[in-house]
Amino acid sequence: MKKFISIMLVLILAMSLLAGCGGDAGGVKNNGIKSNDLKDSSEAQQRWLRLPDSSSNTCRLVINPDEYQGGNAGNYNRLPLNLGLLDDSAAVTKSLNDLIFIVESNAANGVGGTDVFVPVYDQEAEDVNTRYTVKKMTCDIDGTKVSAIIPDGDETSTQNITMRSKVEVDFSVDLVAVVDIVSSSGVKWKVTGASQKPTYSILAQNDTDATGHFAFNLTEILSQQLKEDDDTTNMTLNCTLSVIGAGSPLVFQDYKIVAIEKGFHYADTDAATTWYPYGIVSTLTYPNGTAAEVMDYFADYSTVARRITFTKDGSFYLAGKVYGTLTYDEKQNLMIVEGNGFNYVVSPKRKQYVTFYNSEADMLSRVNGTTEPTADTQYWTVGCGRLEVDSDLYVSVALDANKSVEELCEEAKAAVGAGNTAKRIETNIEYWDAYLAAITIPSDLILASAPEVE
Secondary structure, three states: OOEOOOOOHHHHHHHHHHHOOOOOOOEEEOOOOOHHHHOEOOOOOOOOEOOOOOOOOOOOEEEOHHHHOOOOOOOHHHOOEEEEEEOOOOOEEEEEEEEEEEEEEOOHHHOOOEEEEOOOOOOOOOOOOEEOOOOOOEEEEEOOEEEEEOOOOOOOOEEEEEEOOOEEOOOOEEEEEEEEEEEOOOOEEEEEEEEEOOOEEEEEEEEEOOOEEEEEEHHHHHHOOOOOOOOOOOOEEEEEEEEEOOOOOEEEEEEEEEEEEOOEEOOOOOOEEEEEOOEEEEEEEOOOOOEEEEEEEEEEOOEEEEEEEEEEOOOEEEEEEOOOEEEEEOOOOEEEEEOOOOEEEEEOOOOEEEEEEOOHHHHHHOOOOEOOOOOOOOEEEEEOOOOOOOOEEEEEEEEEOOOOHHHHHHHHHHHOOOOOHHHHHHHHHHHHHHHHHOOEEEOOOOOOOOOOEO
16 A cells, blocks of 8 residues: 655654654654655745753854744845744743845836936947947947947957946936846947046946846946045946947947935745745846845854855845844954844845945834944844855855854854855755654644655
């Protein structure tokens, strides 16, 4: 007789794992069930995760403590990392929601806003505002598309389409260069810029033959280059699209600069989640079309890590809520928080556009931000920069009621250190496979999703 084990096993099995395993009362051996066989994407899935205690280690953390207690955090539109501290009886003594979450910039993908520069390519037109070398490169205008072609025999040539008129820089908005590449045929392109008073060079996109819709936040790039004593009242900006190669055309449908109101936003809908014994995977799409998948997993008994995979290009920021007094260690790039009876450290890896805010409203509007935390800091944000689709970013939180800040700093860094990230996930899967193989599964459960076993 063939036997099926119900996916509801996830709920009951997890409870037994937390308390440890023993005996085979009314049960059968595992019969080869692996951790991936317990994958659960149903509406009834559990959304919390905890390591089983052992004789030598005690897990004082639980992922998604509200769900662990039978509730609902209600903040899935942020792709949050929520952690809870447990006491000796495994009861939640402290819930810390939104320790890490993801927001999208209003300027992501250059959607909306006000056009401040739209190119006119006809060099004979009265209102022409672009400049390019006609003898070395032709720009054939066909409706709304433009084909930039460098003649054959000039393989190493780089030709530029440059703004003839400059744009004033206003740091209260985001100036975003938008380039829509329809086709490339192997011809490369890049986007550069230059500012005046003070003078800075900008590299928004290096040589690439990628096609698609691209948006480059020029204001953000400039803001990271400025020095404290720079006078920005008279800053102007010039932007250049460079075409590199010969023979085949580079066809682009749009090339412009838009001004977009500063700010962040959450996603419109709740995240879709999938539970595994070794991690919780969540996916979310944001209003401007960017998207990400995250996996939260235990890197150690007091450290939780997150893998972020960008599934659609955009402008993401890591963010976090502060539960205590925040200190930012710029040299180690660590957010160190000393709370009431606990400490935690966040290792975000990225250190672009680090900003601190005193309220959620200020953070979402991107106003009143500071480059150093204060006694009133409640939120922080870190830019992820431009990441290729399907590339991974790792971030960790080390949290404990008994460990020193120094210990937690080392644990947080180790969790996202080179070579420790993808391998850690593989190790977790192997750990849970071995754990499941050693336990007894209740024999009265019927399963829909796991493979058939004799």
